[in-house]
Amino acid sequence: MSIILTGDRPTGKLHIGHYVGALKRRVELQNSGEFDEIYIMIADAQALTDNAEDPAKIRDNVLEVALDNLSVGLDPDQSVLFVQSGVYPLTELCFYYMNLVTVARLQRNPTVKSEIKMRGFEASIPVGFFNYPISQAADITAFDATVVPVGEDQLPMLEQCREIVHKFNETYGETLVMPKALLPENEAAQRLPGTDGKAKMSKSLNNCIYISDDSKTVQQKVMSMFTDPDHLRVEDPGKVEGNTVFTYLDAFSTTAHVEAYWPEYENLEAIKAHYRRGGLGDVKVKRFLINVLEETLEPFRQKRAYWEARLPEVTERLHEATKIATEKAEATVERVRKAMRIDYFADNSFLEEALRRYGK
């Protein structure tokens, strides 16, 4: 069996960094027809681990994230798009896995480390937040996922999950499926910077282009993007490395885009060469990027409009999918309980063992 599980935290609308780093691949994999089951999780319970005081934010964004996924081509007939907190067996798995991980190991998890810093949690880390790599291992293993398509920042989570699977199977016998991470092939796509050139797109930095942004907003955001600060006059030689506009082109543009919108050049490399030499202005490159992004985002806007006109159906489908996901996770919990020998009432063996011990 080939099974996909992946997901997003609903802490805000998803941006084009999410698209190119995760959602694009997920839809391609869905459409490849190579997978027996596909689960896409809206990780609201994980989002609450560092937003406990703001449940309303998470609640609103559950639907936003669902619409973001549907708008980029996730097909709810092919993929189970569900809400994490509705799948209660995940908490039980997490409870058992917690026994297989040390505090020191969690402290060494690089993603947890950097997130603790980012959130100012150094002095007092919520236990639930500290524990979320274990909870994420429950998410992945509950669905017998073989493949977990994620961005680069999630690699330490996958590593942690694989350790838990290994430890569990070693301790209780072969029970859990060993998952594998799948990263985006395109390197620029793995870590798309914000429009201000900062390392990450983040809502609080106001440097995101959202999947759901309209044309005018995309144009404005691209026009205000950072480029090479030393490229003052058009004639000056320009730097491509670390130039946000070119990083975005690396992530989004294809040779077909060059042919369609800038046929004076053969490909992106030729555009870069001209920019490096000097004589190519930022505005022209930005106009090209706008065309590329528009061609990417316009079909998403249309799909989104389709689903926005059907919110009752979206809600109903989320509900149904959450039930399907729960059934799947329940089956895994049953296997886990049996392996751990805590399935006392599944059959008569518990009593029979007792009778034998008592010589009866």
Ligand code: TRP
């Ligand atoms: N941690 C992921 C993120 O921050 C979301 C997530 C939760 C996830 N559970 C998962 C991703 C399981 C892959 C598999 O985006």
